[in-house]
Amino acid sequence: MTAAPILQVSRLSKNFGGVRALNQVSFDLKPGELLGVIGPNGSGKTTLVNLITRFVKPTSGSVLFKGKKISHLPPYKIVRLGIARTFQMVKPFYHLPAYKNMIIPLYSPRMNQLAGGTYGDRDAVALDLLEEVGFERDAYVAYKVAGALPQGYLKRLELAKAIALQPELYILDELFSGLSLAEVASIVPIIEKIRMAGKSIIMIEHRLKELFRIADRVIVMNYGEKIADGPAEIVMADEAVKSAYLGTEAD
Amino acid sequence: MKNRKERIDRGIKARSSDIFALLSWREMLYLAAPRVLPVVGCLVLPLVLGAYWQKVLLSVAVFALLAISWDILAQTGMVSLGQALFFGVGAYLSGVMNHYWGLNPLITIPIASVMGGLICTLLLLPVLRLRGIYFSMVTLIIPLILVRVVEATKIFGGTEGLSGMTPLPSKWIELYLVMAVLLTALFGFRRMMDSDYGLVLKGINDNDRSVINAGINIYWFKAQSLFIAGALGAFCGAFMTHVYMFVGMPVFALDYSILPIAAAIVGGPGTLAGATLGAFILVPLSEALRGFGGLRIVLYGAFLVIFIVALPEGIFHYLQRKYHQFERWTEVEK
Numbered sequence: 314m315t316a317a318p319i320l321q322v323s324r325l326s327k328n329f330g331g332v333r334a335l336n337q338v339s340f341d342l343k344p345g346e347l348l349g350v351i352g353p354n355g356s357g358k359t360t361l362v363n364l365i366t367r368f369v370k371p372t373s374g375s376v377l378f379k380g381k382k383i384s385h386l387p388p389y390k391i392v393r394l395g396i397a398r399t400f401q402m403v404k405p406f407y408h409l410p411a412y413k414n415m416i417i418p419l420y421s422p423r424m425n426q427l428a429g430g431t432y433g434d435r436d437a438v439a440l441d442l443l444e445e446v447g448f449e450r451d452a453y454v455a456y457k458v459a460g461a462l463p464q465g466y467l468k469r470l471e472l473a474k475a476i477a478l479q480p481e482l483y484i485l486d487e488l489f490s491g492l493s494l495a496e497v498a499s500i501v502p503i504i505e506k507i508r509m510a511g512k513s514i515i516m517i518e519h520r521l522k523e524l525f526r527i528a529d530r531v532i533v534m535n536y537g538e539k540i541a542d543g544p545a546e547i548v549m550a551d552e553a554v555k556s557a558y559l560g561t562e563a564d
Numbered sequence: 565m566k567n568r569k570e571r572i573d574r575g576i577k578a579r580s581s582d583i584f585a586l587l588s589w590r591e592m593l594y595l596a597a598p599r600v601l602p603v604v605g606c607l608v609l610p611l612v613l614g615a616y617w618q619k620v621l622l623s624v625a626v627f628a629l630l631a632i633s634w635d636i637l638a639q640t641g642m643v644s645l646g647q648a649l650f651f652g653v654g655a656y657l658s659g660v661m662n663h664y665w666g667l668n669p670l671i672t673i674p675i676a677s678v679m680g681g682l683i684c685t686l687l688l689l690p691v692l693r694l695r696g697i698y699f700s701m702v703t704l705i706i707p708l709i710l711v712r713v714v715e716a717t718k719i720f721g722g723t724e725g726l727s728g729m730t731p732l733p734s735k736w737i738e739l740y741l742v743m744a745v746l747l748t749a750l751f752g753f754r755r756m757m758d759s760d761y762g763l764v765l766k767g768i769n770d771n772d773r774s775v776i777n778a779g780i781n782i783y784w785f786k787a788q789s790l791f792i793a794g795a796l797g798a799f800c801g802a803f804m805t806h807v808y809m810f811v812g813m814p815v816f817a818l819d820y821s822i823l824p825i826a827a828a829i830v831g832g833p834g835t836l837a838g839a840t841l842g843a844f845i846l847v848p849l850s851e852a853l854r855g856f857g858g859l860r861i862v863l864y865g866a867f868l869v870i871f872i873v874a875l876p877e878g879i880f881h882y883l884q885r886k887y888h889q890f891e892r893w894t895e896v897e898k
Contacts, residue, residue, distance in 0.1 A: 387781075417778045
């Protein structure tokens with residue numbers, strides 16, 4: 314028997330004016346699964362995330378989370394149900410110290426739902442969470458102004474903000490982009506830890522090598538449509554995928 | 565060799581930042597002075613000023629409160645061009661309650677503040693989704709609409725307005741009521757904006773998507789901020805109704821929208837203290853220039869430009885920096 318899917322996306326579409334950004338995309342996500350979403354630029358990956366979290370209204374189609382329809386809810390309610398995302402463009406609160414950036418997710422009503430109360434000292438919790446994602450406490454990185462942090466730390470801060478919400482499903486939008494190999498290597502264990510805790514993850518990535526090492530399954534998008542779905546090695550052998558990435562040979 | 569100016573925190577700032585401040589009077593004074601000075605100033609000023617400048621002080625305090633109200637909204641990401649809306653709604657509410665029902669000013673003022681806050685929040689609720697200049701335009705237009713409504717329908721005395729309001733029992737009650745509200749609002753809301761709640765409000769200004777992504781309903785928080793600002797503005801209107809003993813169309817005048825913004829910008833936005841300081845500089849300045857007749861507005865405008873060009877960060881930020889830091893020139897290697 315297979316477990317009921319935690320997320321069911323069916324026939325999701327989005328038109329921006331006359332442009333069909335996403336066309337009838339459907340997939341299921343099993344609990345504890347790590348799903349990679351890949352595809353060339355402009356293929357609709359981020360639109361897919363925006364539609365699931367409903368930062369953008371779908372034109373048609375539906376999204377079910379744990380069997381319940383969420384595609385009509387406002388985005389903040391979807392977060393409260395247990396879906397947390399990161400943004401591709403990290404925009405922290407630049408003039409605040411990094412740990413103060415964590416206060417806003419810790420202020421979330423989801424904290425009430427989970428623990429039956431809010432944290433008394435959010436600063437302390439914030440520092441703990443940041444240490445978990447690699448803000449070395451001894452180096453006082455967490456106290457530095459967010460605007461002065463390098464990209465690697467900003468991405469980790471973004472991830473920590475999602476972790477603070479203790480979601481069931483993480484949607485990580487190009488977490489690895491703009492990072493060095495060493496920085497990616499230091500973030501991968503954090504993601505593995507989230508997986509070990511049984512949480513589901515959707516990762517949108519351009520860094521295929523790193524993604525394939527941790528993903529259970531991969532979806533390939535092209536021109537707003539899903540063109541392949543399956544384990545990484547099978548998907549990458551697919552002719553349609555090859556042509557999407559490398560282009561078709563000219564006659 | 566090149567020189568570069570560097571800013572360094574004064575030693576006393578670090579020494580007074582913790583429990584160690586209690587070790588000496590100097591450190592305690594360093595912490596207390598910026599807080600005690602405005603309190604003492606506000607309480608002593610009414611006693612030392614003459615009758616004319618006491619009246620000016622009332623209008624200073626009212627503009628300071630309007631500027632604080634503007635600053636709270638601006639920090640939540642809503643730049644209002646219509647403080648006159650809050651002011652006018654409070655003024656009319658208080659005026660109507662006093663004129664038609666004969667209620668005491670000490671009852672009408674608090675009721676008008678709360679009701680005014682609610683009414684302004686409800687009026688602006690449909691446009692909370694708008695951001696930036698679009699929100700500002702709506703706030704600018706609503707008071708203009710309300711003026712025409714009063715004019716066209718002739719309600720509440722129409723163009724004549726309502727006069728013969730009950731004044732407050734004495735000028736001392738007037739002065740100390742508005743000073744007490746100003747000090748409470750200044751210190752109370754400064755504390756609020758520094759709390760975690762205030763951080764969420766400021767977060768909406770910086771990056772509202774990130775706040776939504778924390779499962780927070782930003783429209784609910786924006787509405788709360790709007791209510792706070794609206795109630796503050798409505799208090800000013802209700803208070804001035806009983807000072808002037810009159811309420812009429814001028815309460816929606818553009819002055820009440822623009823001057824608070826000028827005060828907040830000159831004083832330094834984002835601190836509330838800057839907004840207050842700005843009002844304490846600009847309003848008396850405008851009064852002092854009365855002797856110049858027609859040139860008054862020219863000189864006033866020139867002063868505004870000088871302040872903004874010379875100290876774009878705002879007077880309060882400048883003073884704060886000088887208080888906490890010193891500057892020195894250092895040599896930089898080529």
